[in-house]
Amino acid sequence: MSELDDLYQEVILDHGRRPRNRRAMPDGSHRCDGYNPLCGDHVLVAVRMDGEAIADVAFEGEGCAICMASASLMTEIVRGHTVPEFDQAFDAVRALVRGEPGSQEMGKLAVFGGVAAFPMRVKCATLAWHTAKAALHGATEATTE
Amino acid sequence: MNDAIRAQFPALSATVHGRPLVWLDSAATAHKPMAVLDAMNVAAATSYANVHRGVHELAVRATAAYEGARADVARFLGDVDVRDVVFTRGTTESLNLVARAWGDRHLRAGSRVLVGQMEHHSAIVPWQEAAKRAGAELVAIPFTADAVYDLERYAQLLEGGAAVVVVAHASNAFGTVHPVAKMAAMAHSVGAKVVVDGAQGAVHGPPRVAELGADFYALSGHKLYGPTGIGVLWARPDAWEETPPFLHGGEMIRSVRFSGTTYADRPARYEAGTPPILEAIGLGAAIRWLEGVGWNAIVAHETGLTAYLLDALDTVPGLTWIGRGAPRVPLASFVLDGIHPHDVGSVLDREGIAVRTGHHCAQPAMEAMGRVATTRASLGVTSVPGDVDALVAGLAVVRRRLG
The missing domain is CATH 3.90.1150.10 (Aspartate Aminotransferase, domain 1)
Structure with a gap:
């Protein structure tokens, strides 16, 4: 497969075209605006906690296929997990898209491995993750810087 | 071609x-033609020293080459006076110089700064900050769906008064060449200074800054087939007279005492420190190469x-x-x-x-x-x-x- 085939895998194109959980969440317990200064993309991530667990995550915003797919898959994957578990997933995703060795089983998120060949696109893949992490840790604004 | x-x-x-x-x-x-790369290499190898300092031969050669580049820029801008051509690091620094030096001296609480809504961040943000420091008001000049400034709305905005109007010669975002001469004449009729961002507009034909009606005109060398790290700020003599020095240091002084300092005449007045010598020489070579084509x-x-x-x-x-x-x-x-x-x-x-x-x-x-x-x-x-x-x-x- 070419590097472009790796980048734009069918799962990514599907989530990019039809992002899941792209909706407003007025009753969220945490929310954060995330900015990618490189391209001007902006996502708003909202989270609702149920005790220790992430009960629901949603996002709003527009961006490239990588950014939208990353946000979409993130909202699906982290539901039901605790904040420390989220932080672990965050580190694993970041290592994956930077092409750094990781020890964790990536599951569905492995589709983002192709990003590593496109250094200028790493921030597209991490914007929603940065924003969700900042939301979970009480910040209201995040960037990929 | x-x-x-x-x-x-x-x-x-x-x-x-x-x-x-x-x-x-x-x-x-x-990208840069060999003429530019060669000119910089030759200067570095044969004519390199600090400029305007020292009496030795290499200082003489370097100064001649550096000032020769200034003459190339002056010719390019429409045969303007070389004394009105100041070298900077680029358009961004040129625009910051105007906002910091001219803006901080002349903006007052309640002054209005009209900046085009289509402008590059480097034309907007320095004036946003200058307006904040002075308590002045930053006002956007709107544009139409064709990416053309709305001159009726602009005229209405000018009726409210303006200290300065900031507009590009041409838009980097959409490509429109703006009617700068007309907008400048309108600005001048209410006594506003006109700052023109020439980063895009200067590189597709000599800009003839005086006819354009600019009071300040900024450009970058690297978009003009020259090197990075070199830019130009040109201003009308009366606009320079109203502009205090921006950076202070060597080269830009006449006499320094702890009791007070007097400053050199322009252009040295605005070129504190060792300038980008080889880059200026490269820019001069780019202009001559373009004239050759x-x-x-x-x-x-x-x-x-x-x-x-x-x-x-x-x-x-x-x-x-x-x-x-x-x-x-x-x-x-x-x-x-x-x-x-x-x-x-x-x-x-x-x-x-x-x-x-x-x-x-x-x-x-x-x-x-x-x-x-x-x-x-x-x-x-x-x-x-x-x-x-x-x-x-x-x-x-x-x-x-x-x-």
Whole structure:
């Protein structure tokens, strides 16, 4: 497969075209605006906690296929997990898209491995993750810087 | 314009991702002809010393070359006085100089600063900060769907008074060449100074800054086929007279005592510290190289190729190029239905095609146009019809892959 085939895998194109959980969440317990200064993309991530667990995550915003797919898959994957578990997933995703060795089983998120060949696109893949992490840790604004 | 010109640009024979490079990003920065690279190398090897200091032979040669470059710039700007040409690091520094030095001296609480809504961040933000420091008001000059400034609204804004009007010679985001002479005359009728960002407008023909009505005119060397790290600020003598020094240090003084310092005459007054000597020499060489090619030929080439580009883009299904104002510099800003510019850019890159994607450092312009980002293809003296054909073919690949 070419590097472009790796980048734009069918799962990514599907989530990019039809992002899941792209909706407003007025009753969220945490929310954060995330900015990618490189391209001007902006996502708003909202989270609702149920005790220790992430009960629901949603996002709003527009961006490239990588950014939208990353946000979409993130909202699906982290539901039901605790904040420390989220932080672990965050580190694993970041290592994956930077092409750094990781020890964790990536599951569905492995589709983002192709990003590593496109250094200028790493921030597209991490914007929603940065924003969700900042939301979970009480910040209201995040960037990929 | 032909292979003989392209052959003088070693960077253009690069291969990227196994494909010949198609350079459609001249508006971000232009590649440099051998004439520029050679001039800098020769100067470094034979004529390099600090300028205006020392009595030795290399200092004499370096000073002559540096001041020769200033004369090249003065001729390029329309035979202006060399004393009114100040070297900076680039357009951004030039615009900051005006906002800091002139702005901080002359803006008052309640002053109005009119800045075009289509402008580059480096034309907006220095004045936003200067306005904040002075308690002045920053006002946006709106533009129409064709990316043309709305002169009726502009006239109404001027009726409220203005200390300064900031506008580009040409838009980096959409390519429109603005009616600067008319806007400047209107600004002058209410006593406003006119600051012109020439980063894009200066590189497609000598700008003749005095006829343009600018009080301050800024440009960058690296978009004019010269090196990075060198730019120009030109101002009318009366505008310079109202502008205190920006940076303080060596070179810009007449006499320093702890009881007080007096400053050198311009241009040295605004060139504190060791300037970018080799870069200035490179810029001078770029101007002479362009004059050697001939500006009439360059303008004719770029005008023809721009029409070819826009016609070609009109044949691409689902493509909208934005900002249809004329006249224009040779660039097109466009969107493809349903495909984000970053994805367009990554696929084109794998085809060897370099375009700019994003907000082009003009977020207010994008927002007013109802866009977050566009893809921008820009042309220059080295561009050929084949570059446009490659772009159209590349966009078909984008559509097949992501459409």
